[in-house]
Amino acid sequence: MFARVVNVLCGAGLIALVVVALNGGLAAAAPANVGIENGAPAPPLVVTEFDGTAFDLAKFRGKVVLVNYWATWCAPCRKEMPALDAFYRRYHAHGLEMIGISVDFQRDLDKARKLAKTVDYPTAHTGGITNNGFGTQNGVPVTYVIDLDGVVRDKFIATPDKLLNDVVVPLLQHTEPAR
Numbered sequence: 001m002f003a004r005v006v007n008v009l010c011g012a013g014l015i016a017l018v019v020v021a022l023n024g025g026l027a028a029a030a031p032a033n034v035g036i037e038n039g040a041p042a043p044p045l046v047v048t049e050f051d052g053t054a055f056d057l058a059k060f061r062g063k064v065v066l067v068n069y070w071a072t073w074c075a076p077c078r079k080e081m082p083a084l085d086a087f088y089r090r091y092h093a094h095g096l097e098m099i100g101i102s103v104d105f106q107r108d109l110d111k112a113r114k115l116a117k118t119v120d121y122p123t124a125h126t127g128g129i130t131n132n133g134f135g136t137q138n139g140v141p142v143t144y145v146i147d148l149d150g151v152v153r154d155k156f157i158a159t160p161d162k163l164l165n166d167v168v169v170p171l172l173q174h175t176e177p178a179r
Contacts, residue, residue, distance in 0.1 A: 036155070037152065038152055043133025044131045045057040045099075045125075050113050050123050055144065064146065065097045066073070067098075067134065068100045068144060069142050071104050083160070085119040085121060092121075096172060100123040101120050102124070103140055144156075153171060
């Protein structure tokens with residue numbers, strides 16, 4: 001029953017406050033997500049990926065970047081991950097980068113790492129963030145689309161294929177394929 005309630009609240013974006021409160025202090029380190037507007041420069045984001053690699057959004061100028069927040073307890077998150085992974089694998093060579101950031105509780109970090117191993121795109125946990133201009137998310141799943149100039153172009157509450165194709169693919173057409 002609890003899992004069903006969490007999934008309903010997750011889909012409605014209402015569980016984020018509980019997550020922040022229980023996630024070990026992220027709320028104190030990062031303000032609530034306010035002011036990330038389409039057309040504005042992307043805020044800073046530096047996070048250590050699960051494999052230990054540093055991800056610094058600023059270093060991806062000239063690439064289109066998806067910044068996705070997810071959780072293992074969120075059914076819509078788990079549902080969209082295979083589609084995001086397929087999209088990433090298809091377009092990575094055409095200038096697409098991505099980071100999936102888990103907002104799971106610290107105690108569920110092993111579950112998050114296990115689920116993260118099912119996708120090819122880089123993944124991390126909010127506890128690994130050292131520079132968080134995105135702040136605390138008000139719900140998951142949420143995906144930000146950053147263009148090759150480092151500008152926020154869109155924010156998806158869920159990420160169906162149609163949005164990826166209609167919003168992200170046209171941005172990729174302005175990038176050079178990776179060599």
